[in-house]
Amino acid sequence: xxxxxxxxxxxxxxxxxxxxxxxxxxxxxxxxxxxxxxxxxxxxxxxxxxxxxxxxxxxxxxxxxxxxxxxxxxxxxxxxxxxxxxxxxxxxxxxxxxxxxxxxxxxxxxxxxxxxxxxxxxxxxxxxxxxxxxxxxxxxxxxxxxxxxxxxxxxxxxxxxxxxxxxxxxxxxxxxxxxxxxxxxxxxxxxxxxxxxxxxxxxxxxxxxxxxxxxxxxxxxxxxxxxxxxxxxxxxxxxxxxxxxxxxxxxxxxxxxxxxxxxxxxxxxxxxxxxxxxxxxxxxxxxxxxxxxxxxxxx
Amino acid sequence: xxxxxxxxxxxxxxxxxxxxxxxxxxxxxxxxxxxxxxxxxxxxxxxxxxxxxxxxxxxxxxxxxxxxxxxxxxxxxxxxxxxxxxxxxxxxxxxxxxxxxxxxxxxxxxxxxxxxxxxxxxxxxxxxxxxxxxxxxxxxxxxxxxxxxxxxxxxxxxxxxxxxxxxxxxxxxxxxxxxxxxxxxxxxxxxxxxxxxxxxxxxxxxxxxxxxxxxxxxxxxxxxxxxxxxxxxxxxxxxxxxxxxxxxxxxxxxxxxxxxxxxxxxxxxxxxxxxxxxxxxxxxxxxxxxxxxxxxxxxxxxxxxxx
Numbered sequence: 001x002x003x004x005x006x007x008x009x010x011x012x013x014x015x016x017x018x019x020x021x022x023x024x025x026x027x028x029x030x031x032x033x034x035x036x037x038x039x040x041x042x043x044x045x046x047x048x049x050x051x052x053x054x055x056x057x058x059x060x061x062x063x064x065x066x067x068x069x070x071x072x073x074x075x076x077x078x079x080x081x082x083x084x085x086x087x088x089x090x091x092x093x094x095x096x097x098x099x100x101x102x103x104x105x106x107x108x109x110x111x112x113x114x115x116x117x118x119x120x121x122x123x124x125x126x127x128x129x130x131x132x133x134x135x136x137x138x139x140x141x142x143x144x145x146x147x148x149x150x151x152x153x154x155x156x157x158x159x160x161x162x163x164x165x166x167x168x169x170x171x172x173x174x175x176x177x178x179x180x181x182x183x184x185x186x187x188x189x190x191x192x193x194x195x196x197x198x199x200x201x202x203x204x205x206x207x208x209x210x211x212x213x214x215x216x217x218x219x220x221x222x223x224x225x226x227x228x229x230x231x232x233x234x235x236x237x238x239x240x241x242x243x244x245x246x247x248x249x250x251x252x253x254x255x256x257x258x259x260x261x262x263x264x265x266x267x268x269x270x271x272x273x274x275x276x277x278x279x280x281x282x283x284x285x286x287x288x289x290x291x292x293x294x295x296x297x298x299x
Numbered sequence: 300x301x302x303x304x305x306x307x308x309x310x311x312x313x314x315x316x317x318x319x320x321x322x323x324x325x326x327x328x329x330x331x332x333x334x335x336x337x338x339x340x341x342x343x344x345x346x347x348x349x350x351x352x353x354x355x356x357x358x359x360x361x362x363x364x365x366x367x368x369x370x371x372x373x374x375x376x377x378x379x380x381x382x383x384x385x386x387x388x389x390x391x392x393x394x395x396x397x398x399x400x401x402x403x404x405x406x407x408x409x410x411x412x413x414x415x416x417x418x419x420x421x422x423x424x425x426x427x428x429x430x431x432x433x434x435x436x437x438x439x440x441x442x443x444x445x446x447x448x449x450x451x452x453x454x455x456x457x458x459x460x461x462x463x464x465x466x467x468x469x470x471x472x473x474x475x476x477x478x479x480x481x482x483x484x485x486x487x488x489x490x491x492x493x494x495x496x497x498x499x500x501x502x503x504x505x506x507x508x509x510x511x512x513x514x515x516x517x518x519x520x521x522x523x524x525x526x527x528x529x530x531x532x533x534x535x536x537x538x539x540x541x542x543x544x545x546x547x548x549x550x551x552x553x554x555x556x557x558x559x560x561x562x563x564x565x566x567x568x569x570x571x572x573x574x575x576x577x578x579x580x581x582x583x584x585x586x587x588x589x590x591x592x593x594x595x596x597x598x599x600x601x602x603x604x605x606x
Contacts, residue, residue, distance in 0.1 A: 091584065
């Protein structure tokens, strides 16, 4: 029995971790900027492409293979540093205070542009580079072999949850962000530079998405269409957890991860249905998500 | 709406394929998507943005395919039944979806449509999976016609329906029931105080919009000859919202104007570049930033509604 449960659990957790990176960025951006960024999934896949390119470059130059771990991190930083400020300053900023329809459409426009941009740069073939996975090797628990890389993913996801919590509760920037989230006008009135907060929060969201994409490349590879798929998955997770809830996103990622792995195990043809079915089930009972509330929006 | 320019526009549309036969398919698809976008625009009136209407578009096209497989071969029957099936799906989904507003309405529509998409793609035995299902050429009043003839009939019938259904929707939007939609957008609570059941107003709008999307889907299914799960993918829904906004959500002509623009842009763009989505995305951003009333706002003296 444990022969199936342990790998199942591990797969669920690892898949939940990857979804979490995408979803928590989306939900963070939503709670600070109050814009639901439809292009978020594209930034995830751009992170993946950047990481795959960097790892392939390292492999082709026969540099130290352990550099590929650095490459994963730095490609996410790189994507965040370029796309974060660029998108926020040029287009997202323009939509503040406008209706949801306008915000969704503008970010949908960004999504369309980014998707084609990726196709033009990286072509339509899929990228696969598993050096980091191979370097970490496998372990054996209870007679079951699994990838150490999956443990790393789970650990990193936990680190992000704790890190974000610390950032928001125990740093000056976190308090400024909380102030902006709670009352944007009042925050502006007492002299908080909201523009800077918005750029920082958006770039942090982009970084988390890109990191998720980068970390996903060594296990699952990257191919066109990943951006659109990730987008709806991140949507589902953010909605299950309650929009703008970091812990909610973590719990929802677990639910979706488990639902997916169980579906793959029990009814393989329904694996793609599982996350949305879970979302529907939760939202019908709790319309604003597990951790969400109608009035107060905390982060 | 000014009658003479509108009638002239329809006549130009009807005449175009006589000079450029290849346009007929593009125009048929444009009208089909125009119906679906009109459905989205009806809900946009109430400030509700649905990123899931491609589901009804696809449901109706699948409806045609299933009915044809079951042995029904009459064009009129197929069209009516498939639109009814889309309306039925709309009534079921709408009955709980219209409780939600704003971003939650958008996301739940997305979720429902993605369940539908995933089922269509995965249930290989029933729907043919990603290969899709064929939509055969039906008989018209018992007369079996050749494919080119059928496509001709389909095109002119779509144009006719565009006028008839367009007028009907216009009447609906101008009726108290339709006006209530704008009132939901402005101040929903006030509407409840007046004793108007918002839930019912929105449900009726939702069913109408699903039926409109269904009509478009059936026409598209006939025109293409095949229905695939991608009909229901969320990006297709995004395109429908895009068309609705592109045209301008103020009036009925806007949706068709937007669809026509997008389809023509598509066929022009694919001949020179693969980056078709990029062009659409850029066009979308430009229109939203600089023409908040859409194309319809350019032509209409009356103020088109803004988002």
